[in-house]
Amino acid sequence: MRRRAVLTAGALAAALALTGCSASAADSDSKAARLSVSSPYMPQPVSADMAAGFLTITNEGGAGDELTSVSSDVAGQVTMHSTTGGAMAEESSFRIPAHGRLVFRSGGNHLMFEQLKRAPKQGQTVSVKLTFAKSGPLTVEMPVKSATYNPSTGH
Template identity: 55%
Template sequence: MALTAGLALAGCSSGSEEPELTVSGAFMPQPVGDMAGGFLTVTNKGDAADKLTSVTSPLSDDVQIHETKDQKMRQVASFDIPAHGELALERGGNHIMFMAIKQEPKVGQQVTVELHFEKADPITVELPVKDRTYNPQHR
C-alpha cells in the first residue's frame, strides 16, 4: 500500500518526468566557403532524458548533427541529453554542421537556429559569429 501511494505521488509531482532544457555557450566560427560549424551546450535540469533530433536554420536548407569519433565526423540521427546532464557540442567533437550555406555570415553577426527535441518544445538560439580561431574552453 505504501509503495502504491509513493508511485501515485511521484506521478503527480509537477515536471517530474519532463526534461528541463537550457542552452548556453552558443557560437559559430566565421565560415570559410559554403559550410559552417555550430557549437553550444544543452543542459538538462529535468528528471527525464531527451534527444536532440534536428536543427533548422534560415542559413541553410541542410543542417546536420555530426558526431566525431577517431577524428572522423559522420551525420547522426540524434544526440542523447541525459537527465540532470548535458550535451556539449564543441570544436573537435560533436557539432552542428551547416551544409551549402546561403550566405557567409561575418564576425559580429548572429545566425538563428532552432533546436528540435524528441520530448521538449523547440528552442530558438542565436549563434554569435566569432573569429575563425575562436575556441572557448569547456567548463
C-alpha cells in the first residue's frame, strides 16, 4: 500500500511538472508575434517599370513585430510607402502591433514594385517575400488582378 501511494504521488508530481511546462510554453508562445497575410493582390501595372501591391498582415500574437523589407523576383526592388493627407513617403519599416493589423491598400500604405523585370499580367501570380524584425520571413503569392480591381466589390 505504501508503494502504491509513493507511485501515485510520483505520477501526480510528474503530471504537475509537465502541466507547468506546457503552461509556460503556451505563455511564451502567446508573447510572440503570430503573423499571417490575407487579401494580397497587385493591379495589372499600367507602367512598364512600376507596379503597386496591397495586402493585410495580421498579428494574433501577444508581441509586436516590424515589417523591415519586401522583395520579389519580378522587381529590382520593392519599397514600402505611407500616404497621409495625399502625400506619399517611402518608409524603411512598418510596425505591426500585438493583436493588430498592418493594412496596405489603395490610397494608403502600399508596396511599390520598381524596376520591373517583366510585366505581370492579369491572372498571373507574383511571389513576394516579407521580412520581419523578429519573426521569420513569409512568402506570399500575390495574384495579379485587373488594373481597375476593387477588393470591396471583387471587380
